[in-house]
Amino acid sequence: MNLKRLLNDRIAAALEASLGEAAPAVVQSAARPEFGDYQANGVMGAAKRLKRNPREVAADVVARADLAGIAARCEIAGPGFLNVTLDDGFLATSLATSAPVEAAPEPETVVVDYSCPNLAKEMHVGHLRSTIIGDAMARVLEALGHTVIRQNHVGDWGTQFGMLLTFLDETGADSELLSDLETFYREAKKRFDADVDFADRSRRAVVGLQRGDPEIRRRWQRFIDISLSHCQEIYDRLGTTLRPEHVMAESAYNDDLDAVIADLDAAGLLEESQGARCVFLDEFKGKDGETLPLIVQKSDGGYLYATTDLAAVRYRARRLEADRVMYFTDARQALHFRQVFAVAGRAGFARDGMSLEHHPFGAMLGTDGKPFKTRAGEVVKLIQLLDEAEERALAEVTRRNPELPEAERREIARVIGIGAVKYADLSKNRTSDYVFDWDQMLSFDGNTAPYLLYAYSRIRSVFRRGEVDEDALTGDVLLAAPEEHTLAVTLLRLQETLESVAADGFPHLLCGYLYELAVQFMRFYEACPILTAEGDVRASRLLLCRRTAETLKTGLNLLGIETVERM
RNA sequence: GCGCCCGUAGCUCAGCUGGAUAGAGCGUUGGCCUCCGGAGCCAAAGGUCAGAGGUUCGAAUCCUCUCGGGCGCGCCA
Incomplete structure (x- = not known):
């Protein structure tokens, strides 16, 4: 049940009948409680355009609108x-008959490109946002019935691997541990920057890798295996849906790269510049107003990430038959993706009508406003971050509920800690940077995971306390108190919220919705006794409780956050 | 230099195709426990929406400029 769309359709139809032409109804949830549940703002704009009196048009629209059985009242206010205000009987019936989440009538095939760590290093905080936001989006799209194809475009193919392999080769260093390999990477990088000959040998190793030199490939593969298993550990710990089969690494496109170059050439897009092969598009200007190249092949023959990204678009269009591709990567890559999308379009790599979308986000900052680092100034590894989240949550749970068995406290702390980190990230819209603040995300007040988990566990507690078999609840929802009415409307707004999340790629809309739902539930809880009520009223309130708990759990799970029965 | 993103309360953030008196939380101040979890609820104080123009019946939202911050701009990803 999408209330907003239902009202939009009905009012838009009345508006069209009244005006003789189509006009948007512009329905949105009411700005203030005294304005009812929803408001339509479209009359004023339409009347203005046709030079009609908006109040008169509004009166006509109200007379024509088919809202019988849906709205209790539809009133004209202000300039138009x-x-x-929705009808209580309609709300009760809707709650009883509509599924909490309904599938889209026209499902799409959506590729969600996210996480995409660089396999030369351990996963660090820089990978968190893409992984968490992308995973939530994949879940929401799936819940709406779309065919979601997760693609973890891991970086396993660049210059960095050349330098790493060359370093290992020349120093005889060896290890099975990723942390050691990361140390090697740092040292290799130092040498790469300082030693021109080393850099040269590294670049040749990349070319060897890309041409399939068996010995180089063997050593490379071993390294990749170690790194990927580390990533999978993090994914499991984070509770993301990413699995090994979603890995579609840069290297997977290796055999397509020659064809990409050939296609670009055939399309007349390829130009040679300073020995490198590039695509120049007029709309991209760089320094001094010169046209900016998208370099697709280096002067030494090596390919770059632009090449693999183009190959990926081609693959997603032709093999995966994607209608839509959503990229969740940081904002610094915005120009790169604009170029890749534009070139892909010109070269015919994308399908007609295929939507290529970059959904950017900023860097994580500490509370001091500077990039989030350890005290020693190093990048924070994800594993450290998650450990700390659970530790902090455990301390809090232990302080408040020392009587719970330790195993349960640890499990609760795990859900709260991981959930808090994820929710803090998901609940912010910022395309610019965001501030990572332990105290805020672990606070039990405000728009946080702990508050939502608390609201959920409190409802569960009602059922335990009342020894109510929730599966056996029957009867109708009765909406008498204003808190009950508002709670019912809020419960039914899940669908429209999820559709907005899917359309815009904004999980924070779902967070805002869940917080609003929790607040409305708490108001209901304060105002309306549940277990001490009698008969139909008690049953009705328990039904509201059950639906609220289900909705909170569904919503949190779509964000990739678990729930606990008590905390 | 050019381009992209951003600037909303002391702090962290909302503000949905332009709409009614710009909203939350934290923090501050003050209420509410014979009642289902006080990890809660209610209320108050707090904003020239960076600034200046413009479009509009109506602008935080759209346009232009200025200031401030972040990021990007040829062989890294």
């Missing part, structure tokens, strides 16, 4: 707003 329509304020709609």
Whole structure:
């Protein structure tokens, strides 16, 4: 049940009948409680355009609108707003008959490109946002019935591997441990920057890798295996849906790269510049107003990430038959993706009508406003971050509920800690940087995971306390108190929220919704006794509790956050 | 230099195709426990929406400029 769309359709139809032409109804949830549940703002704009009196148009629209059985009231207010209050019987029936989440009528095939760590290093905080936001988006799209194809475009193919392999080769260093390999990487990088000959040998190793030199490939593969298993550990710990089969590494496109170059050439897009092969598009200007190249092949023959990204678009269009590709990567790559998308379009790599979307986000900052680092100034590894989240949560749970068995406290702390980190990230819209603040994300007040988990566990507690078999609840929801009415409307707004999340790629809309739901539930809880009520009223309130708990759990799970029965 | 993103309360953030008196949380101040978890609820104080123009019946939202911050701009990803 998408209330907003239902009202939009009905009012838009009345508006069209009244005006003789189509006009948007512009329905949104009411700005203030006294304006009802929803408001339609479209009359004023339409009346203005046709030089009609907005109040008269509004009156006509109200008369024509088919809202019988849906709205209890539809009133004209101010210069021509329509304020709609939904009918309690309609709300009760909708709660009883509509599924909490309904599938989209026209499902799409959506590729979600996310996480994408660089396999030369351990996963660090820089990978968190893409992984968490992308995973939530994949879950939401799937819940709406879309065919989601997760693609973890891991970096396993660049210059960095050349330098790493060359370093290992020349120093005889060896290890099975990723942390050691990371140390090697840092030292290799130092040499790469300082020693021109070493850099040269490294680049040749990349070319050897890309041409399939068996010995180089063997050593490379071993390294990749270690690194990927580390990533999978993190994914499991984070509770993401990413699995090994979602890995579609840069190297997987190796055999397509020659064809990409050939296609670009055939399309007349390829130009040679300073020995490198590039695509120049007029709309991209760099320094001094010169056209910016997208370099697709280096002067030494090596390929770059632009090449693999183009190959990926081609693959996703032709093999995966994607209608839509959503990239969740940091904002610094915005220009790169604009170029890749534009070139892919010109070269015919994308399908007609295929939507290529970069959903950017900023860097994580500490509370001091500077990039989030350890005290020693190093990048924070994800494993450290998750350990600390659970430790902090455990201390808090132990302080508040020392009587719980330790195993349960640890499990609760795990859910709260991981959930808090994920929720803090998911609940912010910022395309620019965001501030990572332990105290705020672990606070039990405000728009945080702990508050939502608390709201959920408190409802569960009602059922335990009342010894109520929730599966046996029957009867109708009765909406008498204003808190009950508002809670019912809020419960039914899940669908429209999820559809907005899917359309815009903004999980924070779901966070905002869940917080609003929790707040409305708490108001209901304060105002309306549940277990001490009698008969139909008690049953009705328990039904509201059950639906609220289900909705909170569904919503949190779509964000990739678990719930606990008590905390 | 050019380009992209951003600037909303002391702090962290919302503000949905332009709409009614710009909203939350934290923090501050003050209420509410014979009642289902006080990890809660209610209320108050707090904003020239960076600034200046413009479009509009109506602008935090759209346009232009200025200031401030972040990022990007040829062989890294």
